[in-house]
Amino acid sequence: MDTAPRNDQEARALTSAHVLPLAVFIGFLLLLQVVGAEITWKHPDAPWWRRAPEQWMYPLQSLVVAGLLLRGWKYYDFRWSVKWTVVGILCGAAGIGLWLLPTTLYDRLGLDTDPEGWRAWLGVAARKEGFDPGVFQSPAAWWTAVVLRFFRAAVVVALAEEIFWRGFMMRFLLDWEGDWTRQPFGKPSLLSFVVVTGLFTAIHSGPDRAMAFLYGSLTYLLCIRSKSLGACVAMHATANLLMCLYIVAYGKYGLW
Numbered sequence: 366m367d368t369a370p371r372n373d374q375e376a377r378a379l380t381s382a383h384v385l386p387l388a389v390f391i392g393f394l395l396l397l398q399v400v401g402a403e404i405t406w407k408h409p410d411a412p413w414w415r416r417a418p419e420q421w422m423y424p425l426q427s428l429v430v431a432g433l434l435l436r437g438w439k440y441y442d443f444r445w446s447v448k449w450t451v452v453g454i455l456c457g458a459a460g461i462g463l464w465l466l467p468t469t470l471y472d473r474l475g476l477d478t479d480p481e482g483w484r485a486w487l488g489v490a491a492r493k494e495g496f497d498p499g500v501f502q503s504p505a506a507w508w509t510a511v512v513l514r515f516f517r518a519a520v521v522v523a524l525a526e527e528i529f530w531r532g533f534m535m536r537f538l539l540d541w542e543g544d545w546t547r548q549p550f551g552k553p554s555l556l557s558f559v560v561v562t563g564l565f566t567a568i569h570s571g572p573d574r575a576m577a578f579l580y581g582s583l584t585y586l587l588c589i590r591s592k593s594l595g596a597c598v599a600m601h602a603t604a605n606l607l608m609c610l611y612i613v614a615y616g617k618y619g620l621w
Contacts, residue, residue: 379546382437383533386430386525391568417500420510427517434524441528442550443595453587453596456605460583464476464576465611466605468492468620488572513611514621519536523601530561531588531597553590558585572619580604 377575397419406415414421467488469477498510535557536548562581569577588597612620 369512376544376546378437379440380533382440383528386433387529389433390426390430390521390525393422397422402467411444417497419496420498420500423496423517423604424513425520427513430521430525434521434528441532441594443598444550444593445595446591448594449593449596450593451598453593453603454603455598456583456587457600458607460580460609461601461604461611463529463579465608465620466479467572468487468617469577472615476568485572487575490572490573490619492617495618497618507562511613515606518609518621519602523598526565527584527594527597530565531584532594534561534564536589549592550594551589553589558582561585 367411381452400422401418404415405418408606428479431478432548451565465482466492471489471491474489476489476491476607479485498507501507532550533545535554536550536552537545538557538560539548539552562578562585565581566578584597584600587600591597608620
């Protein structure tokens with residue numbers, strides 16, 4: 366599929382399709398901080414939407430960003446292939462295995478409190494406090510929250526982040542004063558690796574950053590070897606799906 370723009374208007378639409386979904390996604394996170402500070406009421410008598418505003422803000426965020434992704438779908442060149450999709454899935458499993466290793470070690474070591482120093486830097490922590498669907502008493506509401514959270518992580522986040530980081534930013538950095546759309550997908554560049562992997566690492570919370578750097582580096586290698594945006598999406602979707610299953614199984618809601 367050729368997504369090269371034929372005119373300035375199409376070039377702007379192509380850029381918007383790659384940038385806007387993640388920009389809106391981050392905008393919702395910032396909005397949640399503002400709204401949460403105003404309406405959150407941690408009290409047993411508080412309605413669920415005030416005790417945990419993220420329980421309705423995240424689904425709204427997911428639906429809006431999914432709509433933007435669908436609107437821009439014709440502008441994405443995934444270059445799917447069976448070989449590289451399978452490789453992406455395997456890389457996703459390996460990458461999330463590294464990501465989850467520190468908190469798994471916390472349990473295996475039998476720790477009672479989060480450690481300090483280098484172990485804290487690596488993310489060795491309980492990771493129990495976070496997006497907990499247990500705020501709902503109804504099984505139907507609990508399952509709805511979990512399914513929507515899986516959808517957000519394994520579909521919306523996987524698409525929005527890879528389309529932006531690999532589909533746009535890596536290419537934009539190759540020719541930021543010219544036309545990024547003319548730059549080939551997956552072209553190796555030290556600048557692209559440092560900036561994209563660095564920013565990907567920085568947007569994650571402190572306990573995740575060491576493993577986020579390793580995960581981002583692995584995604585970069587997959588990108589430049591496969592030349593396939595689809596492979597990167599498959600990797601991200603697999604990693605996030607496995608992480609969600611791990612979170613629900615072990616109650617590690619701090620990973621969410």
